[in-house]
Each structure stands twice: as C-alpha cells, then as structure tokens.
Amino acid sequence: MAEIEFKKYLGTRDVYGDTLALLGEKYPDIVVLDADLSGSTKTNVFAKKFPSRFFNMGVSEQDLMGTAAGFAAGGKIPFASTFAIFATGKAWEQIRQSIAYPSLNVKIVATHGGITVGEDGASHQTIEDISLMRILPTMTVVVPADGIETRKALEAIVLYKGPVYMRLSRLKFPVIYDDSYTFRIGKGSIFREGRDVTVFAYGYMLAQALKAREMLRENGVQAQVVNISTIKPIDEDLILSCAKETRAIVTAEEHSIIGGLGSAVAEVISEKYPVPLRRIGVRDRFGTSGSAEELIEYFGLTPEAIAKAALEVIQMKENTSGSESR
Secondary structure (H helix, E strand, O other), X not given: OOOOOOOOEEEHHHHHHHHHHHHHHHOOXXXXXXXXXXXXXXXXXXXXXXXXXXXXXXXXXXXXXXXXHHHHHOOOEEEEEOEHHHHHHHOHHHHHXXXXXXXXXXXXXXXXXXXXXXXXXXXXXXXXXXXXXXXOOOOXXXXXXXXXXXXXXXXXXXXXXXXXXEEOOOOEEEOXXXXXXXXXXXXXXXXXXXXXXXXXXXXXXXXXXXXXXXXXXXOOOOEEEEEOOEEEOOOHHHHHHHHHHXXXXXXXXXXXXXXXXXXXXXXXXXXXXXXXXXXXXEOOOOOXXXXXXXXXXXXXXXXXXXXXXXXXXXXXXXXXXXXXXX
C-alpha cells in the first residue's frame, strides 16, 4: 500500500516564536504577554529581542487576559500566550467579559493544544478549547495545519481587527504547504480533490486525512481533502459546495467531537444540505497519559479510522440513492 512520507517537520510553537519576533520589527505596537511559560510557548524569542515590550504576568492567567485587554484598549496589538488548557479554562470569564464582549484586538495564541501534549495527561490535554472559544461572539478561531500556515496565519491576524484565538501544538507537525500558500481568515482550502467523499480537517489531522486519502485511493475511492483552518467564521460556502459535490462528509479533529469542527460542519449541512456525516475526534471523555503517537492510536485519530468512516458515509450515500430510485 502506498503511503505518504512527509520529509520535513516543524513545531508550530517554534514558528510562532520566530514569526512573532519578525512581526515585532514591522509593527511597533505589538506587545507580548505570557503566564510564566515563555520558554515553552516560545514567546521568549520576542522577549529577548524586545524586552521592553514583553510582560511576564506570572501564573495568573486571569491577569494575563485582563492586561492584554487593557493594552488593546490603549491601541496596542497584544499577543497573549500560555498553554491552551490555561488560556481557555482558567481565563474563560476574563476572555468573555474583557476581550470578546467589547471586541478588543487581542490575539490569544495558545500552545500545547489537544491530546498530543502527551505524557502530561488529562489535566493538560485540551480537547474543549475550540468549543469554548467558538461559542464566544466576536471571537475568530484558527488552527494552522503546519508551520508554513502558522506563519501565514500570524501575518494575517496581526492585521485583523478583533479578538482571535489561535491553537498551536507541542508536537511537531509535518510540513504540508510551501511559501506560495495564501492564508485567508474565514476561508478553507481544498488540498486534494476527489468526487466520492470529502474529509474536512484542521491542525495535525490534515496530515492524517492525507494519509487516509492514499489508503482510500488504493481501494478505488477518490477522497477530497479540505483544510478548514478557520473554525470560526466557518467557510459555509465551501462546505456546502463540497457537500453537493461528493454528498458524503467526514470531519477529523484533535478535539472533542462535541462543539468543534464536526459540530460546526454538522450545523451547516443539517440546515442547508443534509448529507451523511461521520465525525472523527475524541468521543466525550477526558484524555490520558501516554506518548503523542500512542494517544493518537488510542483515541482513534488515525488514517485508518478516517478511511473507515469515509467508506461508511459512502455506503450511506449509496443506500440513500438506492432507496430514492425505488
């Protein structure tokens, strides 16, 4: 069986640190805040370059978000970083009241998202963050698929006026894009075309979806793979176009199936163009300790699981078509 081999891997948090320092040169209004984790979030790169524009708030995530809101109200462009579990969990009320409600120009860039945090276990494995941020009015939610898209997305959100949540990872991602790629907030992109089924994915799961596509191709199935890196605002036009073209959908995400990409896609198609759907993700449970690779297998976030779900929705589509013809 043919299998994709990715030749290069980059840490999205590493790209964040380097890109933020470069953006700091271009945009003097950028200030960066962290909650005593700058070595892990990689904001320490900015801190070394612009020490007067970096603020370590200590282990006080609520203060981190409140202070970032204050900077934004004063005309600065604050980037607030910590681990995803702390950003969206400990400081959710401050984000809601002080950032989202007044629609302030704060960029929350959280690292260590998802189960691929690994051995740190359930307490640090954030599988609810997309849902928690997506529900907030005015909040834009972005999850890049690789290091290249991380850089391109950061270059876009620094120019965007309004609150943004970007989730990055501890795990190094395969490099999928090249420098010709253009990121646009609110727009998905068809990475590979196919006529039988569409797989929507984001983050690390885009690479898994591409591997699943090769498995399906060996069985004569043409799968379309779509990167939905902006979870909110979701690209409804693209989702509906794919639903009408392939009439079978799989979503794949390193997040709970409740409230994340699967929910967002289901909301669109159930109201406007119902087609068979399967959601790949963590199924209403907490994480557990293990290596990133072990946990991907344990929670069924594998190419095999995506391919199996694709075959199921194709069968559902064919059964529905058959019953309609009768």
